[in-house]
Amino acid sequence: MEAQGCRWISSNMIAGYLDLTPSTIRQDIKYLGRIDSSSFGYNAGSFRLVLEKTLGISSGANLALVGIGSIGSALIHYKGFREKNFCIKALFDKREELIGTQIEGIGVFPVGRMAEVIKRERITIGVIATPAESAQSVADLLVAANIKGIWNFAPINLRVPPQVIIENVNLLPSLFTLAFKIKNA
Amino acid sequence: MEAQGCRWISSNMIAGYLDLTPSTIRQDIKYLGRIDSSSFGYNAGSFRLVLEKTLGISSGANLALVGIGSIGSALIHYKGFREKNFCIKALFDKREELIGTQIEGIGVFPVGRMAEVIKRERITIGVIATPAESAQSVADLLVAANIKGIWNFAPINLRVPPQVIIENVNLLPSLFTLAFKIKNA
DNA sequence: TAGATTGTTAATCGATTAACAATC
DNA sequence: TAGATTGTTAATCGATTAACAATC
Numbered sequence: 281m282e283a284q285g286c287r288w289i290s291s292n293m294i295a296g297y298l299d300l301t302p303s304t305i306r307q308d309i310k311y312l313g314r315i316d317s318s319s320f321g322y323n324a325g326s327f328r329l330v331l332e333k334t335l336g337i338s339s340g341a342n343l344a345l346v347g348i349g350s351i352g353s354a355l356i357h358y359k360g361f362r363e364k365n366f367c368i369k370a371l372f373d374k375r376e377e378l379i380g381t382q383i384e385g386i387g388v389f390p391v392g393r394m395a396e397v398i399k400r401e402r403i404t405i406g407v408i409a410t411p412a413e414s415a416q417s418v419a420d421l422l423v424a425a426n427i428k429g430i431w432n433f434a435p436i437n438l439r440v441p442p443q444v445i446i447e448n449v450n451l452l453p454s455l456f457t458l459a460f461k462i463k464n465a
Numbered sequence: 466m467e468a469q470g471c472r473w474i475s476s477n478m479i480a481g482y483l484d485l486t487p488s489t490i491r492q493d494i495k496y497l498g499r500i501d502s503s504s505f506g507y508n509a510g511s512f513r514l515v516l517e518k519t520l521g522i523s524s525g526a527n528l529a530l531v532g533i534g535s536i537g538s539a540l541i542h543y544k545g546f547r548e549k550n551f552c553i554k555a556l557f558d559k560r561e562e563l564i565g566t567q568i569e570g571i572g573v574f575p576v577g578r579m580a581e582v583i584k585r586e587r588i589t590i591g592v593i594a595t596p597a598e599s600a601q602s603v604a605d606l607l608v609a610a611n612i613k614g615i616w617n618f619a620p621i622n623l624r625v626p627p628q629v630i631i632e633n634v635n636l637l638p639s640l641f642t643l644a645f646k647i648k649n650a
Numbered sequence: 651t652a653g654a655t656t657g658t659t660a661a662t663c664g665a666t667t668a669a670c671a672a673t674c
Numbered sequence: 675t676a677g678a679t680t681g682t683t684a685a686t687c688g689a690t691t692a693a694c695a696a697t698c
Contacts, residue, residue, distance in 0.1 A: 290655065303691050306657065319654050319698045336648035337641045350542040354535040360620065360637055366644075405643065429647045431640060435545065445650060447643035451634065452545055455616060456522045458590065458632035459551075462614045463521035465630060475679065488667050491681065504674045504679050656697070667686070674679080 282324040290321030340365025342403040343431075346372040346418050347410030348388065351433050355409060356384050369401040374414075391418070395425040404428045412436045467509040475506030525550025527588040528616075531557040531603045532595030533573065536618050540594060541569050554586040559599075576603070580610040589613040597621045 281289055281297075291302040291309070298305070309315065309322070312334050316326035332338040343361070345352055345368050355361075356368060371388045373379070378388045389397050397403070406422035408415050408430060415434035422430055429445040432438055438446055466474055466482075476487040476494070483490075494500065494507070497519050501511035517523040528546070530537055530553050540546075541553060556573045558564070563573045574582050582588070591607035593600050593615060600619035607615055607629075614630040617623055623631055 292655085301691060302655090303693095304689080306655095307690075310657075317656060317698085319656080321655065335641055336645050341644055341647075350535075350539040354539040355636075357535040358636075361640070364637065364641075366640060404647065405640075428650070429643045431643055443650065445643060445646045447639055447646070449636065449639055451543075452549065454632055454634055455546070455551060455590075456520055456549075458614045458616055458630060459526055460521050461630045461632070462526075462589065465613070465628065477679085486667060487679090488669090489665080491679095492666075495681075502674085502680060504677075506679065654698090656695105658693100658695090660691105660693085662691070663689085665686100665688080667684105669684085670682090672679105672681080674677105 282328055286324050288318065288320035288322065289324050289327055293321065337364060340367065341405050342367055342369045342401055343405045343407055344368070344370045344372065344394070344398055344401070344403045344422075344427075345407040345409060346391070346394075346422070347408065347414070348373045348375075348378060348383065349409060349411070352407075352409035353383075355407065355433075356386065366405075368407075369403055370397045372397075391421060394421050398422075398425040398427065405431060407431045407433070408438075409433045467513055471509050473503065473505035473507065474509050474512060478506065522549060525552065526590050527552055527554045527586055528590045528592055529553070529555045529557065529579070529583055529586070529588045529607075529612075530592040530594060531576070531579075531607070532593065532599070533558045533560075533563060533568065534594060534596070537592075537594035538568075540592060540618075541571065551590075553592075554588055555582045557582075576606060579606050583607075583610040583612065590616055592616045592618070593623075594618045 281293070291305040294305045295302045312330050315330050316323035343366060345355060348356070348371055356371070361367065368386055371383060371386050372391050372394060373388055374391060379390050381388050404427065406427045408418050410418055412434045415432065415436045416438060419430060419438045419440055423440050423444055427444065429447065430438065430440065432446055432448045435450065440446060466478070476490040479490045480487045497515050500515050501508035528551060530540060533541070533556055541556070546552065553571055556568060556571050557576050557579060558573055559576060564575050566573050589612065591612045593603050595603050597619045600617065600621050601623060604615060604623045604625055608625050612629065614632065615623065615625065617631060617633045620635065625631060
């Protein structure tokens with residue numbers, strides 16, 4: 281909404297977008313701390329800053345991406361991460377011909393150098409974009425390299441120590457939701 | 466769980482996966498209709514069938530994908546759709562050199578032929594994988610071609626008539642969630 | 651000032667949980 | 675049969691909503 285030129289955002293506007301009542305929105309906003317507000321609503325910039333701070337996303341993180349297939353390529357070329365200070369610092373793949381090359385300015389390393397590179401580049405998040413068969417072994421390597429979280433695109437339930445956070449990505453539920461809404465329209 | 470060899474699934478097991486109580490799981494299951502059950506829990510196959518039927522995803526749908534960039538390619542190569550009877554029947558791109566070629570056995574057409582191809586192939590869902598700048602005009606073409614739903618990967622709020630269902634995909638919230646959990650671990 | 655919105659309290663509503671007889 | 679789980683009712687808990695004084 282801020283990007284679209286809104287300077288003030290009211291609980292009414294948000295409620296409209298999310299299909300909730302303004303009351304609910306205001307109750308929830310109470311958890312965020314004080315936001316610059318007026319009789320026009322909440323100040324857009326102040327609101328975004330408080331949200332980013334609360335969510336802890338303002339500082340971003342350094343990522344390592346493992347597996348340069350079609351999903352990996354899509355992530356490498358996606359510009360949205362950089363804008364939010366999430367930065368892919370290293371790529372890993374097992375194909376010899378890719379090692380030492382650069383994609384979008386990011387170096388490709390062999391998986392054997394994972395621990396070293398992750399430490400040097402202060403990487404805290406590992407992205408698994410390999411086939412399902414390799415995903416668990418990659419997760420093991422990332423854990424051994426002291427990664428804090430894994431963003432997993434492989435369709436498999438990874439086993440990792442409890443201190444490592446896993447976030448799985450699966451597009452099928454979103455497609456199912458669409459199909460369901462079409463059927464019940 | 467069924468794929469991993471479970472023949473019987475108890476509300477306890479599901480509760481463990483989802484971090485809820487068995488009571489909540491059983492209350493929710495009541496909405497699905499009768500599922501074959503025993504003192505081991507619910508029959509895995511029966512459960513999946515009832516879920517698929519309730520969600521209306523068992524029959525799948527035919528898709529048209531517009532925009533063969535890195536995201537489009539990842540979707541084309543993803544095998545998970547086919548397994549659930551969701552099938553990409555046609556590709557559209559504005560690059561002349563791609564028209565008439567095939568990718569993974571799927572033909573590439575010019576956007577000008579969208580209405581014709583969508584009708585012929587009985588396509589009900591359009592996938593927008595173009596840059597944000599082209600997304601709205603593609604959506605307009607899809608709507609004109611009588612599409613029922615749009616699976617939108619472009620970072621933009623599409624304007625379509627109310628009878629067309631939109632499902633937006635954005636990976637950033639998932640990455641933000643991971644970053645948040647790491648920060649608050 | 652007049653109009654609109656926030657911030658907050660209290661009331662309502664619905665979701666979660668506990669408990670247990672019935673079932674396999 | 676014995677043990678475990680479902681299916682369901684009733685109780686509890688928390689989220690949503692309404693309402694309105696305070697504020698801009």
